[in-house]
Amino acid sequence: MVDREAVAELVRNIKKQALEERDMLINALHQIQNHFGNYIPVEAAKVVAEELEVPESKVYEVLTFYTMFSTKPRGKYIIRVCVNLPCHVTGGRQIVETLKKTLGIDFDQTTKDGLFTLERTSCLGLCGVAPVIMVNDEYYGDLTPKKVKEIIENLRARGDAR
Amino acid sequence: MPLTTSTILICAGGACISSGETSVKEALQREIKKYGLDEVVRIVETGCMGACSLGPIMVIYPEGVFYQKLTPQAAVKIVQEHLLKGRIVQEHLYKMPTGEVIPEAMDKLPFFAKQVKIATRNVGYIDPGNIEEYIARDGYFALTKALREMTPDQVVEEIKRSGLRGRGGAGFPTGLKWELTRKAKGDRKYVVCNADEGDPGAFMDRSVLEGDPHTVLEAMAIAGYAIGAQQGYIYVRAEYPLAIERLETAIAQAKEYGFLGQNILDSDFSFDIEIRIGAGAFVCGEETALIASIEGKRGQPRVKPPYPAQSGVWGCPTVINNVETFACVPPIIIKGAEWFRSIGTPNSPGTKVFALAGKITNTGLVEVPMGITLRELLYEIGGGSSTGKKIKAVQTGGPSGGCIPAEYFETPVDYESLQKLGAIMGSGGMIVMDEDDCMVDVAKFFLEFTVDESCGKCTPCREGTRQMLKILDKITSGEGTEEDLEELERLGNIIKDTSLCGLGQTAPNPVLSTLRYYRHEYEAHVKEKRCPALRCKALVRYVIDSSKCVGCTACARVCPVNAISGELRKVHSIDNDVCIRCGSCIEVCRFGAISKVSP
Numbered sequence: 001m002v003d004r005e006a007v008a009e010l011v012r013n014i015k016k017q018a019l020e021e022r023d024m025l026i027n028a029l030h031q032i033q034n035h036f037g038n039y040i041p042v043e044a045a046k047v048v049a050e051e052l053e054v055p056e057s058k059v060y061e062v063l064t065f066y067t068m069f070s071t072k073p074r075g076k077y078i079i080r081v082c083v084n085l086p087c088h089v090t091g092g093r094q095i096v097e098t099l100k101k102t103l104g105i106d107f108d109q110t111t112k113d114g115l116f117t118l119e120r121t122s123c124l125g126l127c128g129v130a131p132v133i134m135v136n137d138e139y140y141g142d143l144t145p146k147k148v149k150e151i152i153e154n155l156r157a158r159g160d161a162r
Numbered sequence: 163m164p165l166t167t168s169t170i171l172i173c174a175g176g177a178c179i180s181s182g183e184t185s186v187k188e189a190l191q192r193e194i195k196k197y198g199l200d201e202v203v204r205i206v207e208t209g210c211m212g213a214c215s216l217g218p219i220m221v222i223y224p225e226g227v228f229y230q231k232l233t234p235q236a237a238v239k240i241v242q243e244h245l246l247k248g249r250i251v252q253e254h255l256y257k258m259p260t261g262e263v264i265p266e267a268m269d270k271l272p273f274f275a276k277q278v279k280i281a282t283r284n285v286g287y288i289d290p291g292n293i294e295e296y297i298a299r300d301g302y303f304a305l306t307k308a309l310r311e312m313t314p315d316q317v318v319e320e321i322k323r324s325g326l327r328g329r330g331g332a333g334f335p336t337g338l339k340w341e342l343t344r345k346a347k348g349d350r351k352y353v354v355c356n357a358d359e360g361d362p363g364a365f366m367d368r369s370v371l372e373g374d375p376h377t378v379l380e381a382m383a384i385a386g387y388a389i390g391a392q393q394g395y396i397y398v399r400a401e402y403p404l405a406i407e408r409l410e411t412a413i414a415q416a417k418e419y420g421f422l423g424q425n426i427l428d429s430d431f432s433f434d435i436e437i438r439i440g441a442g443a444f445v446c447g448e449e450t451a452l453i454a455s456i457e458g459k460r461g462q463p464r465v466k467p468p469y470p471a472q473s474g475v476w477g478c479p480t481v482i483n484n485v486e487t488f489a490c491v492p493p494i495i496i497k498g499a500e501w502f503r504s505i506g507t508p509n510s511p512g513t514k515v516f517a518l519a520g521k522i523t524n525t526g527l528v529e530v531p532m533g534i535t536l537r538e539l540l541y542e543i544g545g546g547s548s549t550g551k552k553i554k555a556v557q558t559g560g561p562s563g564g565c566i567p568a569e570y571f572e573t574p575v576d577y578e579s580l581q582k583l584g585a586i587m588g589s590g591g592m593i594v595m596d597e598d599d600c601m602v603d604v605a606k607f608f609l610e611f612t613v614d615e616s617c618g619k620c621t622p623c624r625e626g627t628r629q630m631l632k633i634l635d636k637i638t639s640g641e642g643t644e645e646d647l648e649e650l651e652r653l654g655n656i657i658k659d660t661s662l663c664g665l666g667q668t669a670p671n672p673v674l675s676t677l678r679y680y681r682h683e684y685e686a687h688v689k690e691k692r693c694p695a696l697r698c699k700a701l702v703r704y705v706i707d708s709s710k711c712v713g714c715t716a717c718a719r720v721c722p723v724n725a726i727s728g729e730l731r732k733v734h735s736i737d738n739d740v741c742i743r744c745g746s747c748i749e750v751c752r753f754g755a756i757s758k759v760s761p
Contacts, residue, residue: 025458026441030400065460065617066441068400080401084362085557085593085607086519097744122444122615123560124401125365127519127591128214128526129177137403141180 002043007032011051024052025062029069038078038117039070067119075110077155079103080121080134087131091144095131098145102152115156167202168245169223173286175210175369176404177526178217182233183207186218189234193241203245206295209373211286213273214526216256221268228267229254259545276543278505279529280513281329281489282366285373290408293415296376302421304492305380308387309429312495317388318344321491323499325511330356330447330484331562331588332664333510333577336491339481342471343389346479351391353382354456354475354482357398357405358440358447361560362611363591366515367485369527371398371405374489375412379435381488383422384495386433389481394435397452400442409437444615448663449482451617462617463663484589486515506532510576514587520557520594523548530575537571540594551596555679559588561608561615562668564675565601584675586668600697601680602687606634608672616665623666626657630673639700642688651677696758699743703759708733710755717747717756 014028028048033040045063049056063069081087081096100106103116110117126132129141133148140151170190174183187205194203211219216230222240227250229240236254243249256267268274279285288295296302308317322337343351355378359367371378382394398406413435416422424432438456445451446461453475455461474480490512494502503511510532516539518525523545530539540546540556547553555565564585566573573579577587595604609631618624630653636642654670654677661667677684686692693701706717706726713731718724725741728734736747736756748756 023438023456023458026455027439027458030439030441061460062458066443068440068442084611085560085604086363086591088607089520089593089595089599089604094745120614121401121442122360122611123362123364124176125359125368126177126180126214127363127365127517127593129180129217130519130525132180134401139176139180141177 002041002047004043004047006035007044007047008051010035011048015051025054025059026066028052029059029063033069037076038074039072042071045071073110073114075115075117077115077135078117078119080119080124082122082124082126082130082132082134083120084123086123086127090130092131094145095133095143095148098148099133099152102149116152165202166204169204169206170220171206171208171211171223171287172220173209173211173217174207175214175217175286175372176365177210177214178219179404181217183218185234186220186232186237189237190241193238194245197241197246199241199245206289207291208288209285209290210369210527212277212282212369212527213524215524216526225250225265226268227265228256228271230256230267272542273524273526273528273545276538277529278513278531280493280502280505281486281515282370282374282527282529283493284377285369288374290373290375291411293376293412293419296374300492300496301376302380302419304495305383305387305421306427308384308495309427309431314344314388314390317384317495320499321388321494324494324502325499325509326487326490326494326502327510327577328483329486329490329514329589331361331559331586333587336483336487339471339483340385340388342469343479343481346472348479350393350476350478351389352475352478352480353385353389353391353394354452354470354480355382355394355396355488356447356449356452356482356484357396357402358452359399359402359485359589360444360447361562361589361591363517363519363557363560363593364589365517366527366590368402368405369515370485370489371402372408375405375408376416377489377492378409378485379412379416379422381483381491382435383426383433384491385481385483385488387431389479391481392432392434394433395438395456395475396435397438397440397446397456399440406437406439413437443617444611445617445663445665448665450663452482453480460617462619463665465662486590507574507576509578514575514590516575516590516592518544518592518594520592521547521549521551521553521596521599522592522594532576533574535572535574536566539575539592540571544594547594547596549596549598551598553594554597554599555595555601557585557593557595557604557672558591559586559668559671560591561611562586562664562671563588563591564671565595565604565679566675567679584671584678586671598695598697600638600693600695601676601683602634602638602693603695603697605673605676606631606638609634609669612665612669616669620660620662620666622657622660623662623669626653626661627666627669629653630657630670634673637684637687638693638698640687640691640698642684644685644688647677647681647684647688690761692760694760696760701760702743703738703761704736704741704743704747705757705759706734706736707755707757710753712753712755714752716750716752720746720750722746 255263327333451461451463470480718726
């Protein structure tokens with residue numbers, strides 16, 4: 001169950017801080033996504049619509065436009081793989097294959113234990129150490145299939161899923 | 163502050179952090195404390211020094227010794243040897259391909275010595291989290307000069323005369339943009355910094371935001387004064403958490419020091435800046451889409467005109483410039499338009515930051531005068547190919563740009579010359595490719611990106627790029643026809659002419675430019691069903707050289723689909739109908755017996 005009051009409180013706080021009243025939606029969605037870990041339950045999105053007094057359809061259209069928002073729960077570690085040319089020409093293809101194989105999932109899927117979600121990302125701006133992945137807020141560069149396997153092992157050892 | 167005997171500048175750019183900067187810094191701190199040097203040795207974490215392929219890196223002053231490829235163990239040794247005994251640690255110095263070591267690499271290495279730094283003048287030299295270090299390097303002096311000695315019109319005029327052009331890609335004259343916004347009617351105006359850097363292979367804006375955030379704030383305030391705005395927005399990608407953090411710190415400090423806020427430096431001018439964070443949409447780098455996103459909507463572009471100078475954020479006149487453009491503004495105000503014009507070419511004055519990526523030895527960021535040739539940039543500064551194979555082409559301008567073949571490397575790099583070659587300056591990403599890269603595959607790669615990132619508002623971009631991708635898929639899987647090549651060209655030109663925004667209008671460029679220079683590669687795929695670079699899986703077969711194979715069975719054991727058969731100590735063979743061309747066998751073979759062929 002979504003704690004509607006907690007969500008409403010978050011939105012009210014944002015309203016207090018903002019200079020302009022109309023541009024709070026994306027900011028609110030970021031904060032609510034952080035609040036729930038890494039996704040936005042549909043019910044919470046409804047509360048946002050009520051609090052900001054905008055139609056639910058508008059919240060939905062914004063929520064589904066941006067790739068960083070998700071309406072489905074995601075893993076504890078979101079692995080974002082750069083799938084752009086600088087990473088591609090320096091061996092990114094094997095990195096993607098290794099990740100899929102090691103995790104046993106495809107893009108936009110979450111492992112059964114709830115630990116990992118695999119996503120594509122556009123350029124992370126670390127082309128100097130390509131190929132690159134981003135795990136939550138951390139970057140890993142100069143990757144090889146071997147390094148990728150080690151990173152996954154370390155993360156597995158580090159934490160149980162929620 | 164106590165006197166120090168040594169200052170260590172350690173690069174804390176994103177690339178060095180990803181290769182272990184944090185643990186190196188911690189080892190330094192521990193060791194320095196252990197020997198009681200923490201009073202006299204200062205460690206400063208700077209922004210990106212640019213030499214990403216050498217990271218983690220640091221420079222120890224006053225000697226200016228440059229250490230590369232650091233580890234925590236190396237840090238311990240450097241403290242014991244260099245700081246305690248004054249002996250340079252040889253094994254972490256920069257080595258030339260000739261074997262010669264260069265301790266003062268920052269001054270002597272061509273990679274550094276050939277650069278002229280304007281936009282990145284402070285990046286890598288100061289602590290981005292400390293406003294006083296920025297001030298010590300003339301920081302906020304330009305704002306002071308503008309407010310005290312210049313009228314808003316004079317500021318606009320100075321930028322106009324400098325000839326500064328937008329560094330985000332299109333190269334629109336910045337001064338003209340400011341003038342139009344200044345003259346536009348409206349009681350509220352806005353300054354927006356486009357920090358939604360998304361072009362694959364470009365990371366200069368990230369480096370400025372992380373390494374010198376105050377320069378962006380100062381330039382935005384100058385722009386605000388010039389056009390008559392009181393509010394600024396910085397729109398940053400959510401993929402750049404470190405940049406967001408450093409900007410937040412910088413804004414708080416600038417407010418505390420009175421460089422932002424009410425009555426800046428006791429003038430009548432007030433200006434505030436807020437950060438807006440994107441949420442993963444490449445199209446938001448397009449200015450009208452970015453404005454929509456700032457307003458909390460889907461980031462979709464709209465028809466221009468009206469341009470943002472007339473109707474931008476909340477329908478008010480708005481100046482939008484990208485990070486690198488803003489970073490050039492304070493030096494122009496301090497040193498004057500003539501100084502800026504004396505660097506670069508008449509039509510493209512100043513410098514440009516390029517991001518070198520792909521198969522090049524010195525990957526990283528370099529700032530060079532406009533008009534430098536591609537050859538100087540890629541070979542003298544970039545150090546040439548990193549794979550030992552010949553460089554085949556360089557891709558400039560990301561998904562909006564084109565591929566430039568090696569025959570054209572004497573071309574000077576400026577807006578017009580690159581455009582003539584069918585490429586664009588773009589945001590300055592340069593992706594180097596060698597003979598192992600298939601140009602059809604590269605073109606397909608960029609189109610996949612555009613198809614993914616098209617916002618879907620206009621039909622040519624949404625449907626047209628999808629059709630082009632389908633044709634490219636057909637070609638790379640060996641089913642293409644000659645008519646397909648003509649169709650690609652026809653479709654590409656239609657999409658260019660009819661798309662709503664810059665994303666669609668430039669999306670066909672990677673295909674059109676490779677068709678122009680590498681038509682023979684497309685034809686090989688189509689007519690001979692052959693991929694000359696051995697990249698396209700459907701057109702490649704794996705074979706075992708019977709004279710080299712010793713029958714060790716390593717390949718057969720690693721093959722995930724059991725496509726390899728053969729007895730121990732006898733020559734093996736690959737069943738190409740079963741083979742999925744994953745390449746595992748090539749990696750595991752110690753005798754170089756397995757290779758790819760294309761008929």
